[in-house]
Amino acid sequence: MQKQTHSEEQIIGILREADGGKTVRQVCKDHNISDKTYYRWKRKYGRMEVADAKRLRELxxxxxxxxxxxxxxxxxxxxxxxxxxxxx
CATH class of the missing domain: 1.20.5 (Single alpha-helices involved in coiled-coils or other helix-helix interfaces)
Structure with a gap:
């Protein structure tokens, strides 16, 4: 299975979908990611906006x-x- 990489912007978008009303399980299924990956992303990018993620990458x-x-x-x-x- 090939490893798929997502940009910070995509990750934040996926996290916002779950915040918008979809269940975590449905968001994970739609984007073909595991629950563990979702929660790892949420721990790292949970409160960030796209601009914050870009700044993090630069830092x-x-x-x-x-x-x-x-x-x-x-x-x-x-x-x-x-x-x-x-x-x-």
């Missing part, structure tokens, strides 16, 4: 980039410490 991307920078700097520091530890 996660920025966080990833910052983590890479920190890792590179740590590596540079370790290399310099190793070079300076040698006696010339």
């Amino acid at each position: 996660e991307k920025e966080n990833t980039e910052l983590k890479k920078i920190v890792a590179e700097q740590l590596l540079n520091i370790k290399v310099l410490e190793h070079v300076n530890a040698k006696k010339w």
Whole structure:
């Protein structure tokens, strides 16, 4: 079975359908997702609007980039410490 990915906007739309009066089971059946997936999405995106989800995506991307920078700097520091530890 192929894994289907949904965008944040689609996920929020699906959650809003259940808030709009449909049952959770019916929404899950309509969109071919499990109850577990629905509740996991609800825990993560439950109170968000589409603009909030876009901002979350941007922040996660920025966080990833910052983590890479920190890792590179740590590596540079370790290399310099190793070079300076040698006696010339």
